[in-house]
Amino acid sequence: MFGLALVSGRIVALIVVAVAVVIWLLVQVRKKIPFGFADDFGTSYVLKTxxxxxxxxxxxxxxxxxxxxxxxxxxxxxxxxxxxxGLKGTAFLWLSYEKTENSIDPSDLEKLEFLIHDFISSHKGAVVLLDGVEYLILQNSFESALKFLQSLNDRIILNMAALIIPLDPASVEKKELSLLERELDIYQVDYRLMRFFE
Structure with missing residues (x-):
C-alpha cells in the first residue's frame, strides 16, 4: 500500500513538472512571435527566419x-x-535594376529611403514590409545598408509606423547581426513551434 502511494506521488509530481514545462514553452513561443501579443507602432521588427x-x-x-x-x-x-x-490595397516597390513603374534601383538607398519616408509621412501609422535586406547588403555594403536602416528606423518612430523585416540570420556575419540587434527589435521565428501551437 505504501509503495503504491509513493508511485502515485511521483506520477503527480511528474505531471506537475510536465505542465510547468509546457506553460514555460508557450510563454517562450509567444515572446518570439511579435504581433501575436503586441501591436506597437513606431517600431521596426526584424523576424529572423x-x-x-x-x-x-x-x-x-x-x-x-x-x-x-x-x-x-x-x-x-x-x-x-x-x-x-492576397495583398490588396498595397503599394509595391520592386528591388530591381529593371526599369518598370514600381521598380527601384537597389543601389540607390537614398531614393529608397525617400520613397518609404514619403509614403509613411503621408499615411500616418502605415505598415511597411522590407523583404530584401540581404539583397540591399549585397548591392551596397553592410555599412551602407545599416545606415539606411538606422535612418529608416528613426522615420518609422517619428511617423508611428511599423516596419517588418524578414532576415535569414545565416546571410549576415555574427557581428553584423549584433549591430542590427542593437538598432531594431529582433524576433526568432520557428515554424515548427508555431505550427504546433497554432
Missing part, C-alpha cells in the same frame, strides 16, 4: 486589423506577391 511567409502574414494581419495603409518593398515581382499573399 529563412522563410519570409510569416513576415507577409504579419504584415497583412497588422494592416487589416488596424485598417492601415501598407507598402511592400521586395525582390519578388509585385504581381506575384499580390497573388501569393
Amino acid at each position: 529563412k522563410d519570409s511567409r510569416k513576415a507577409y502574414e504579419t504584415y497583412r494581419e497588422l494592416k487589416e486589423k488596424h485598417s492601415r495603409e501598407g507598402m511592400v518593398v521586395s525582390r519578388v515581382f509585385p504581381d506575384r506577391l499580390s497573388r501569393r499573399y
Whole structure:
C-alpha cells in the first residue's frame, strides 16, 4: 500500500513538472512571435527566419486589423506577391535594376529611403514590409545598408509606423547581426513551434 502511494506521488509530481514545462514553452513561443501579443507602432521588427511567409502574414494581419495603409518593398515581382499573399490595397516597390513603374534601383538607398519616408509621412501609422535586406547588403555594403536602416528606423518612430523585416540570420556575419540587434527589435521565428501551437 505504501509503495503504491509513493508511485502515485511521483506520477503527480511528474505531471506537475510536465505542465510547468509546457506553460514555460508557450510563454517562450509567444515572446518570439511579435504581433501575436503586441501591436506597437513606431517600431521596426526584424523576424529572423529563412522563410519570409510569416513576415507577409504579419504584415497583412497588422494592416487589416488596424485598417492601415501598407507598402511592400521586395525582390519578388509585385504581381506575384499580390497573388501569393492576397495583398490588396498595397503599394509595391520592386528591388530591381529593371526599369518598370514600381521598380527601384537597389543601389540607390537614398531614393529608397525617400520613397518609404514619403509614403509613411503621408499615411500616418502605415505598415511597411522590407523583404530584401540581404539583397540591399549585397548591392551596397553592410555599412551602407545599416545606415539606411538606422535612418529608416528613426522615420518609422517619428511617423508611428511599423516596419517588418524578414532576415535569414545565416546571410549576415555574427557581428553584423549584433549591430542590427542593437538598432531594431529582433524576433526568432520557428515554424515548427508555431505550427504546433497554432
